Amino acid sequence: MERRFRLVLACPDRVGIVAMVSNFISSHGGSISDANQHSDPSTGWFFMRVEIRAKSLSFSLEELKNAFAPIAQSFNMRWEIHDSERPKKVILMASRESHCLADLLYRYHEGELDCEIPCVISNHDDLRSMVEWHNIPYFHVPVDKANKAEHFSRVSELIHEHEADSVVLARYMQILPSDVCEQYQHRIINIHHSFLPSFAGAKPYHQAHERGVKLIGATCHYVTEDLDAGPIIDQDVIRISHQDQPEDMVRLGRDVEKTVLARGLRWHLQDRILVQGNKTVVFN
Amino acid sequence: MERRFRLVLACPDRVGIVAMVSNFISSHGGSISDANQHSDPSTGWFFMRVEIRAKSLSFSLEELKNAFAPIAQSFNMRWEIHDSERPKKVILMASRESHCLADLLYRYHEGELDCEIPCVISNHDDLRSMVEWHNIPYFHVPVDKANKAEHFSRVSELIHEHEADSVVLARYMQILPSDVCEQYQHRIINIHHSFLPSFAGAKPYHQAHERGVKLIGATCHYVTEDLDAGPIIDQDVIRISHQDQPEDMVRLGRDVEKTVLARGLRWHLQDRILVQGNKTVVFN
């Protein structure tokens, strides 16, 4: 894939934003390969994502940022420019359940996920061999009720050491401390095995079985301090019947969890997700 | 469609139920056109539905019931036998929103719903012309905060007068009194415009918009005393995006509500739904 610069921005809506941005780009010879806008009537905010073919510009990434800054300021934009050739560094965290981790590793292996994976962290040692087959370092950081603080301190350390841009909780079953959530705001992705807001918390498939729902689902969201309550990135469902016991739901749900998490991560890596309050704009 | 007797039963599971039932049928020359069983491992109950071609039996419906009663007793069955030529009498109740009512009337008109509709009851007069085009009596029973008791008394009266077997709340936005719920247990079907248990109660699409979910849904369930908490018959969802405002969700959701309600009612009319506690077994 040809190199791209990705400009994403959000600002109060008003006349002329698209004109100003597209003018800026075309005045420097920039060729736009993809563009999306969204005006949110309920908040009055405007969101935009533009992919520019890097070779059509004479700018470096830094020069592009400097040149765009005055425009951004005049419109009070929150904004970022990303370079497709500097893929994000994503640390995967898992526990004992392997399906989401195995799926992400496979997609990474096949080139579906444009990122680096500096390491995998788990509170169990079970998945080491699978991870190491992919030549990715595996850190086993055990946790129990007594050593939670120590565990998270080591986890934080590993995240910092590996200069992670983002963290994926691929069925990592621990609740992150709020300082980590804040520090990596909108950069920690979790997969929850229910169609949120139904069945937040523990054992959602058992809750679903108890209630007798006819579809089960999975939700990929950014992690916030509030358990399973962060901005939703994507969701999907699968049909079940009265024949399905909780263990069948666990099996059927795995396919939904894998797909939803992989899709959400892919969008995140391509800077397609803009967060507004507790909701997301996804330009997919 | 050829005449059928439909035997539905539930009892504690044990060896020989299917043999006993199918023997009983075949010993009288009965030809089975459809059969389903379900053993529920979590409760130890067994559920069965058998369709018998009526003309293969020399029995009348009453004789069939009498002949089957001893078997039923020996297995402690809850059971019913229905005659496909005595379609259920179903009263539809609506408020101002017409989509579910219009859809059911259309399907009835086309022969998709095997029932009689003795009348439609509404707390508004808006949908009279649509209903009367179908040659179905329309009863306008207004309701306000002051006359709730009177309203429900008149509604009950109409249900009794028309000898309704079942009632469908086709976006009838009032909460039925608990004595009506009890009297017509597992015979009042409601459509709720959310994917329950998410967003029970009022304005579910607005709740969904507020939470930022990526799919919206509808749930068809039997009405119990507890609002939106009865046994779920069917559910479905439709994908939305950040572009969809609550009014778009209302529009998109209508198609899901219509489909889910029609499917649930069809199964109910064909005696395909067996209730177990607060859950359903649906032989579809």
Next chain:
Amino acid sequence: MERRFRLVLACPDRVGIVAMVSNFISSHGGSISDANQHSDPSTGWFFMRVEIRAKSLSFSLEELKNAFAPIAQSFNMRWEIHDSERPKKVILMASRESHCLADLLYRYHEGELDCEIPCVISNHDDLRSMVEWHNIPYFHVPVDKANKAEHFSRVSELIHEHEADSVVLARYMQILPSDVCEQYQHRIINIHHSFLPSFAGAKPYHQAHERGVKLIGATCHYVTEDLDAGPIIDQDVIRISHQDQPEDMVRLGRDVEKTVLARGLRWHLQDRILVQGNKTVVFN
């Protein structure tokens, strides 16, 4: 809904199109409420749709067209500007099957379809009462093998007399003559009851049953001279099983046909569909 002007355009891709168009709009104070672009790498073409809040411009529709024409010319654009307050005139054609017609009439009645329906034309008289309940004129134009030319001549006449912008074949089972197809290129919408290109032609549900597929579908497309081969607008499917006979497929398929046709027509009415060769770009 507030008045909008909708600009849709297609031209060979090059640097600066979005800048030129958005500049043009903003230089006249135009406020953009919705915008989509698409660059097609396989053909090198660029497609765009912009909705402008009419009251933000001091232009009339005609003045807007005149002002935009030079830009359009310089980029070799195919383009149109539509006024949301001049809804399209759409003639519905049907045969005996009522489900698609009934569904469109209901949605029109509820305000979901922003169009005028000057009349319904059918080769049977069966659906007259349903149509006339909506206060829409109904023209019964019979057809048989002997009078095809006469039939189509009368149909063409009716289309002209009513100044139709578009025609919807809502399960109208006749093949239109090629001169009509050409004259209303990309303005005649058909619903075919299969997942094209599978099962084109007659009795697709029977073909599907014969082949033993596990999903059946429907396809909404613009009509061309080649039967069931025009540009596809939308498609959808529904799951079936070995239990479903052709008549069950007919019943189940109806829901898919209705939804797909209504969705395609809605997009057409909102000028969201751009045709490129035998394919469509749908900005939804």
Next chain:
Amino acid sequence: MERRFRLVLACPDRVGIVAMVSNFISSHGGSISDANQHSDPSTGWFFMRVEIRAKSLSFSLEELKNAFAPIAQSFNMRWEIHDSERPKKVILMASRESHCLADLLYRYHEGELDCEIPCVISNHDDLRSMVEWHNIPYFHVPVDKANKAEHFSRVSELIHEHEADSVVLARYMQILPSDVCEQYQHRIINIHHSFLPSFAGAKPYHQAHERGVKLIGATCHYVTEDLDAGPIIDQDVIRISHQDQPEDMVRLGRDVEKTVLARGLRWHLQDRILVQGNKTVVFN
């Protein structure tokens, strides 16, 4: 999972089959854990699958077969009884594309697929390391235009040597010789990357892109002599848009292929698929 005997049968429909079969089972104290029947009105055939808890019978598998044979004969049944503790031996064949193979191996590893995998055969050596990580022998049997006969002779040999019950073509891109197809009738499963019968043959995603369809799919079917024309086991689809190029379809389609193939294989392993002519009855 507790040991089960699975009886599957097909015969001309007549009164008393279920009674005879269930009587036979219950007269020996057999406890039925799952049962399905299907009467096909278009062919007049009857299909049945019964799971019996093995420990409820005093029979061995052989004794059970001997005891059932006279009943089977009197009803002209095609029938089989399988023992859940003798899982099928399934050889996987692949080429260079790894997604289906990796997915099946993962599910096998996790215990989702109740089978033995004696080996993997491929005409390339690319996937050796992935397969050997699972401790499964990998046979690289190259093929080119000149050595097809030799290739297939070696493949047949390997299938025989490993006493395979079934073969899965997990994106193995060669056409099997008809003698192999015949010898393993209804025991070779292929995944084709289109929604058959659309886009049979080579490069289906490119065909789909060319035609401009709005959904792409995958089909799992038993292999027959006729390319991509055997009895369909399962199908599914995924939505695409005008933005998706053939390479996007390849990526998106992989998820559908994997899911459909795994589901079909799982049903095959559980003896849930009965073939009737060129169609399948799937008791799932």
